[in-house]
Amino acid sequence: MRLYTHPACLEHDPGPGHPESPARLRAVLAALDRDRFAALDRIEAPRASREALERVHDAAYVTRILESAPAEGLLRLDEDTLMSPGSIEAALRAAGAMVAAVDAALNEPAGRAFCAVRPPGHHATANRAMGFCLFDNVAVGAAHALAEHGLERVAIADFDVHHGNGTQDIFAHEPRVLFASSHQSPLYPGSGAADETGVGNLANAPLPPGTGSQAFRRAWEDVLLPRLHAFRPQLLLVSAGFDAHRADPLAQLQLETDDYAWLTTRLLDVACTHAAGRLVSTLEGGYDLPALAASAAAHVAALMG
Numbered sequence: 001m002r003l004y005t006h007p008a009c010l011e012h013d014p015g016p017g018h019p020e021s022p023a024r025l026r027a028v029l030a031a032l033d034r035d036r037f038a039a040l041d042r043i044e045a046p047r048a049s050r051e052a053l054e055r056v057h058d059a060a061y062v063t064r065i066l067e068s069a070p071a072e073g074l075l076r077l078d079e080d081t082l083m084s085p086g087s088i089e090a091a092l093r094a095a096g097a098m099v100a101a102v103d104a105a106l107n108e109p110a111g112r113a114f115c116a117v118r119p120p121g122h123h124a125t126a127n128r129a130m131g132f133c134l135f136d137n138v139a140v141g142a143a144h145a146l147a148e149h150g151l152e153r154v155a156i157a158d159f160d161v162h163h164g165n166g167t168q169d170i171f172a173h174e175p176r177v178l179f180a181s182s183h184q185s186p187l188y189p190g191s192g193a194a195d196e197t198g199v200g201n202l203a204n205a206p207l208p209p210g211t212g213s214q215a216f217r218r219a220w221e222d223v224l225l226p227r228l229h230a231f232r233p234q235l236l237l238v239s240a241g242f243d244a245h246r247a248d249p250l251a252q253l254q255l256e257t258d259d260y261a262w263l264t265t266r267l268l269d270v271a272c273t274h275a276a277g278r279l280v281s282t283l284e285g286g287y288d289l290p291a292l293a294a295s296a297a298a299h300v301a302a303l304m305g
């Protein structure tokens with residue numbers, strides 16, 4: 001299994017006190033240490049091409065982001081999304097990791113990868129940066145699989161505690177992509193009601209604050225995993241946010257670290273049943289550093305089987 005990351009992803013710095021800090025990625029990489037995770041094939045993420053970004057983002061938006069990184073200090077794009085001098089390189093590597101991981105997954109049997117990158121992506125829409133996200137990394141990967149590999153069915157599973165509104169918006173009219181998400185509701189960004197179904201390709205499981213392991217697992221077993229199996233994806237992508245953990249400061253779900261291993265094993269079963277084991281996961285949220293590190297390690301260990 002491959003691990004994609006890049007030192008540039010540590011150079012995106014939205015400022016002191018911001019929860020989406022470089023320390024998050026440092027914690028994840030420290031947890032995926034070379035002793036316990038010696039079997040990981042560690043690869044430097046390439047930059048995403050403009051063509052790859054423009055499959056899901058408006059050309060004018062891509063230009064605006066690429067041209068707006070400040071030479072020093074911070075540029076505020078919205079209330080909680082900021083760019084620093086290192087943000088462009090980080091964002092290009094974060095999206096590029098997905099493209100490279102999708103290529104590798106499709107070019108060899110049972111290809112699996114985890115992209116340890118930031119900034120995260122699933123809130124960025126076709127033309128708007130929001131929720132700490134600049135480019136929608138997982139969407140760039142899915143669109144690349146459709147366009148370059150000719151796939152007809154790509155599924156995206158999103159278990160970040162926030163709804164992946166950007167990914168949903170980008171693919172709401174694309175029947176070749178199934179988007180399946182569990183998330184807390186009410187919570188930022190406010191979308192993800194169960195009746196948001198797109199062209200029959202969206203499966204949303206909103207969970208009330210306080211939801212714990214049992215109800216979380218039931219939502220996946222009863223609603224989301226059956227949808228994923230019924231779709232028979234040729235490739236499974238995962239928006240892996242770990243902020244539904246009970247220790248996370250930004251939300252009120254009550255998951256334990258073990259829940260991430262449990263769900264990952266079931267997602268891998270979807271990939272092995274329908275997609276020849278091809279699964280690519282990318283880091284989204286997770287803001288309590290010890291919980292993030294332990295949960296990401298549990299996720300990657302489960303992916304390694």
Ligand SMILES: [Zn+2]
Nearest residue numbers: 160162243285
């Ligand atoms: Zn989140």
